[in-house]
Each structure stands twice: as C-alpha cells, then as structure tokens.
Amino acid sequence: MPSPSAATRTTPETDAPGALPAGTSASSRLLLPLIALCTAVTAANIYLAAPLLPLIAQDFRSTPSAVAWLASVAQFGYAAGLLFFAPLGDSVNRRRLVAVLSLVAAAALVAGAASGGTGMLAGAVLVASAATVVPQLLVPLVAERAPADRRARHVAAVIAGLFTGVVAARVLGGLVGQAFGWRVVFVGAAALTVVLGLATAYVLPVERRRLQGPLFAGLAALPGVLRHSPDLWRACVRQAGMYGAWSALWTSLALLLAGDDGYGMTTAAAGLFGLFGLAASVVAPLAGGFVDRFGAARVVRSAYLLAAVSVPLFWLGGQVMAALCAAAVLVHAALVASHVANQTLALTTTSAPATANTAYVVAGFAGGALASALAGPAFGHWGWPGVCAVAAAWLVLGWAATAVRKR
Template sequence: MSHSDTASAQAKAVVGRPAAPPVRPLLFLVMAICSGATVANVYLAQPLLELFARGLGISSASAGTVVTCAQFGYAGGILFLVPLGDVRRRRPLLSAMIAATTVLLLLAAAAPGLSVLAAAAALIGGVTVIPQVLVPLASELAPPERRASVVGNVQIGLMTGIIGSRVIGGLVGEALGWRAVYVLAAALTALTGLVTLLLLPKEGPRTGMPYGQLLASLPRLLRQEPALRHSCVLHGTLFGAYSATWTTLVLVLTQEPYGYSSATAGLFGLLGLSGAFAAPWAGRFIDRRGPGPIITAALVLALVSAGAYALGGSTLAFMIAAVLLVNVAVQWSQIANQARIFSYLPEARSRANTVYMVAVFLSGAIAAALASACYGSYGWSGVCAVQALLALGGLLALPAMRRYDLRHAGATA
C-alpha cells in the first residue's frame, strides 16, 4: 500500500476496479513469451549492422544510427506510454501497441534506405514497450504470496528475448537477409500479442486522469514516495555497475591476451542467461522473506564481480565468473526492486515502473559513458573500479531502505 497523499489521490483516479480474478498459470507463461518477443524488437539491429551497410550501401558507422534510434525510442515509449497502464484498460492499450509494432516492423523490412529504417526503428522502440505494461499487470494479477515469482518469470522472458534477439537475429540475417529478420519479428509480435490478449481477464471501466496530469504526477511520485526513491537508487547503481563493464567488455576480449573475433566475443552474451536461470529461485525467496536480502546479495555479487573482472583481464576463468555473477546480480535486483515498488504502490504500478525504468536507463547510460572515458585513460582496471564504486554506493544506500521497510512491515503484504 502507499504511504502518501499522492498515492491516495492516485487511488481515487482509478475507480471500479474489481478484485483480481483467479488467473491460470498459462497466462503468465504467455506474458513472459510475449515480453521476450516484443522487447527483442529493440535489439534487432545490433547484429545486423554489417548487413545494413552492404544492403543499403552505407558505412557501418552510419548503420549504427539504427541502434541508437531504437534505444531512444524505447526510452521515450517508457516515459510517454507506459504510465497509461494506470488509467486505461490494458487490453485496448496493448492491442494498439501490438498492432502498431507489427505494422512498423513490416515498414522497417521494406525500408528503401537508412532514413526510413532509422525512423521506423525509433517508432518501433517507442511502441514496443509492451513488456513494461505487462510486468506491472502481471504483478496486479498475481496472488500477493506469488507476486515476486510471477514478476521473476516474466523477467525471464524479457531477458531471454534481449539475448535471443542478438543470437537468432544474427543467424537469420546471415541466412535470409536483414529484411527477413524484421518480417519474422512482426510475425512473432502479432502471434504472441494476440494469444496474450485472448487470455487476459476482462477489466472493469477505469476513469483516468487527463494525460498531462498523468505525466505531471511522475516527478511528484518520485518526490513523495521514499520506497520508489530507494529502489531507483539501489537498482540504478547496480545496473550502472553492470553497464560499465558490459559496455567495454568486447574491447578487452578482442585485444591481447585474448584476441577473440567480434563474433566469438559476442558469444559471451549467452552467459547473460545465467540471470534468467537464477530468477525463479529469487522470486520464490522474495515471496517468503521479502526483497531486502536479495537486493543485498545482488549488490554484494556485483562487488565481487568487479574483482573477478579485474583478475579476468588476463585469466579467462575469472572473466567468465565475473560475467555470470553480475548477470545474476542484475536479474535478482530487478525482480526484488520491482516487486517491492509494486507492493508499496498498487494503484500506481505503471507510473512507478516508468519512473523506475527511466532512472535505471539514465544510470546505465551515464555509467557506460563514464566507463568508456575510464577505459581510454586507465584501461580495464579503471572500468572495474567504476563497477566496484557503484556497487559500494548501492550498499551504502541499503540502510535507508531497511529502516523504511521495518517501519512499514506488513504494509506490502
């Protein structure tokens, strides 16, 4: 439950909401698959840059614009579309997003040149924020005693989609061309989206606040809700730590003493699935013991990973261990912090998720830029130090979260 006047006002903004009906596990499975299929649309371009360059007659550097446009579009969609989940019925909202994403993917597949492809990528990123609507919805539909487990399972689908898009997209692109990748993505988006819509339970009428007022409530929510601020800082620092080393990892792996090709270095991304495998246990633990221990463990793992990364500059075993540990850490932290804010803010889950994800994205972007600068000046050890300092910053913020949760023990049940 919420603990401020803001949350009380938000509760009044949504009326006529019935108690959540029993939901079959099949729905949560389909939501996870749909999340993976749709978040993949943001990352489709990453393994296709050389194919764009050859097919459109442009440089590889110019082709990178497509990736940038998709990322900016996704950030914009989180900020401007996801809050609607609090005040609009989710079935029509998701229907519009799924239909628009499918059409735009087909437009990208038919793009005659870079400008159209980049514009389509930006729009695709903006409307394929479907997972960021589904995660709060899954939290709402889940029984309170299984909330973290359900959120964790949907997150598994999301992470698998991010990693799978890079691997499968590259393979399909090499075999059939980059346009086929976008056609396949359109088919998967339409199919998984349609099945999800068919399984969603009916909602009662919802009376929402005007759109301008809805957006204006976002900074107020952050200002007045300590639980949201805590989780933004805690996961923001950890995600920043993760982004710092992950952004520059390929530079280390393609130089001595490793000297791997870009393709071989890219396979290290598959180690990111370690976080997906560790997520179910974390969800069950959070449902029994609360999010605090998992958040603490995640930050400790991130700190240990920084040390392993530093040793991994010359020893492969330490490098692999570091990648595994930090990916587990980022998934544990994501599940725990989202479950926490959804429990404290049941009437503002979509807006809380928007504020949270924007804070995390900004932290990751700033940390990646800082890491790149440190790599140029201090090498890999400087990047590892950035990860360690950010993980330490998160650990220093833990006491504030613990004091707040102790004062409101039982409020998130």
C-alpha cells in the same frame, strides 16, 4: 476470460479490481505463460542491435565503435516509451494498448530493416523501442492478480521471460545475422512481435478503467508518487545503478569479442556468448522466493555484492576468457535478483502500480542508456578497461543510494 458484462456480477472474485478471471478457461490458463513469452519477444527488440553492431558497421562502411551509440538510442527510446505509455495501464484497457503498440513496434522494425544509413536506422530503432513497453504494461497486471504470499514469484516468472528475450536477442540475433544479414533479424523480430503481441492482447482480461480524469493523469502523477514513497525512490535509484553497470558491459561486449584488438570472433560466435545470460532465467524464480521469504532489502544487498565481484572479473576477462565467462554469469544473476526485489517493492508500495512501475523502469533504463552512451566512447579511448570503469562507477552510485537508511 471474463466477458465485458462480468463487471455487473456480484461475486467477490469479479468485483475486486485485481481479481483473477473467473473460471478455468483456456485463455485464463494461457495468460501467465503467454505474458512471459510476449515479454521475451518484446524485450529482445530493445537489444536487437547490440550483437549486430559489427554487421551494421560493415554494411554502412563504418566501424563498430562508431555505431555503438545505436544501443543507447534503443534504451533511450524505451525509457521515453515507458514514460508516456506505461502509466496508461492505470487509465485505459490494456488489451487495445498492447495490440496497437505491438503493431507500431513491428512497423518500425520493418522500416529499420529497409534503412539505408545510420540516421534512418536510429529513428526506426527509437520508435520500435518506444513502442516496446508491453512487458511493463503486463507486469503490474501479474503482480496485482497474484496471491500476496507468491507475488514476487509471479513477477519473477515474467522477469525470467524478459531476460530470456535478452539472451535470445544476442544468441539468435548473432547466428541469424551472420547467416542471412542483420536486416533479416529485424524482419523476423517484427513478425514475432505482431503474432505474440496480438495473441497476448486477445487473452488479456477485460478491465474497468481505474483512474479517472485526463488520459495522461498517471504521467502527471509521477512526481507526487515518487515524493510520497521513499521506498519507491530508493528502488528506482538502486536499479538505475545496477542496470547501468550491466548495460555498459553487456552492450559493449560485442566490441570486445568481435574486435581485432579483442578476441576476433565472428558475429555468430560472439552471439553464442549470450548463453551465459541464461543464468538470469534460472535465478529469477529463486530470487522471487528469497524476496517473499527474506525481504527485498536483503536480496538487493546480496545482488550488489555479486555485481561488485563481477566487475574485476570482467576487467580480467579482457585477456582471460574463463574470467569473462564467470563474470557474465555473476552479473546476470546480480541484475535479475536486484530487479525482482526492486520491482516487487515498486509494484506494492503505492496504490497506483502502473504509475509506480513506470517511475521504476524509466529510472532503470535511463541509468542504463546513459551508461551505454558513455561506454562506447570509453571503449574507443581506453578499450575494455574503460567500459569496466564505467560499470564500477554506476555500481558505486547505486550502492550509495542503497546505503541510505530511513530516518
């Protein structure tokens, strides 16, 4: 890892804004693996409440469908955090920002563990999710430092870590929550967030500020960046549709698996269903190679085809477990392939990658949060078919945007 004085050197490697750190120090070698691991842990925080909804409802003497909105709170909080914090990657040094946000997220998780009602828990989840934007501060760093012919594969490595965290949140959260209670899960997540967040901040390279002007200049520049980049705008809307479909299904799945009208599983057994999400970690590096070879547009079209097949399988999975398992694999493969393609495009389509990445991820999570917010009432009124209908509607909206061609 270069020292602060590295900016005064005259070699091309150290003068280039996106150059890799000089040398082969332990910090340099650990950078990408540690970023992927930190991404996994911080991403898990967003979905921490979803597999624990039956336990939270029991603790607060409510019903799972009545507390399902907590999953939407987490996603809205993450979108808000992205809007305000992620653009700072172009304006401030990431090391300090990663450290501060990790501490804030951990403190909020501890407060959530100590909450005595859904209102206080929702506030803690909102703050924790807003501070859990570390992955999107680090993805632009990985993209700009990767060789051009392997950029999508490097981005895919971080995305694989992100989805591994989503799987861990469901599987480990369900198991630990069933054994020790949901509050222990929140405390454990806080401890991991602090350790890995501070470790990642330590190994990050020292950077020079690239954008001058007000601290939130990147946020102010968002409308202009979207207006002048049709490719970025399309990537945003495409991923909002895909992520909304996945989010409606995945955040509501615990209601089907653990509900009396569904499969009646325990929280631990329902959490193990998240192992099917490991398909995302397998598909991510493959998708990165396909994007580098065939281009983003073709990969996104293929991803939407997979997702379109998964929705009727999810509907059938309300009664047939085998269909539900197959659908879980397909929808994760579709989501991660689309995400790798669209995010690679977003990171390379403008001269302000952190700002462009903010627009992209905010759009995706806003679509996911809105779909999750509708999925809870849909489940309460129409059961699992209502959730599948919400997912199908989001795919139709996303595909309509995908089908629009350049003039």
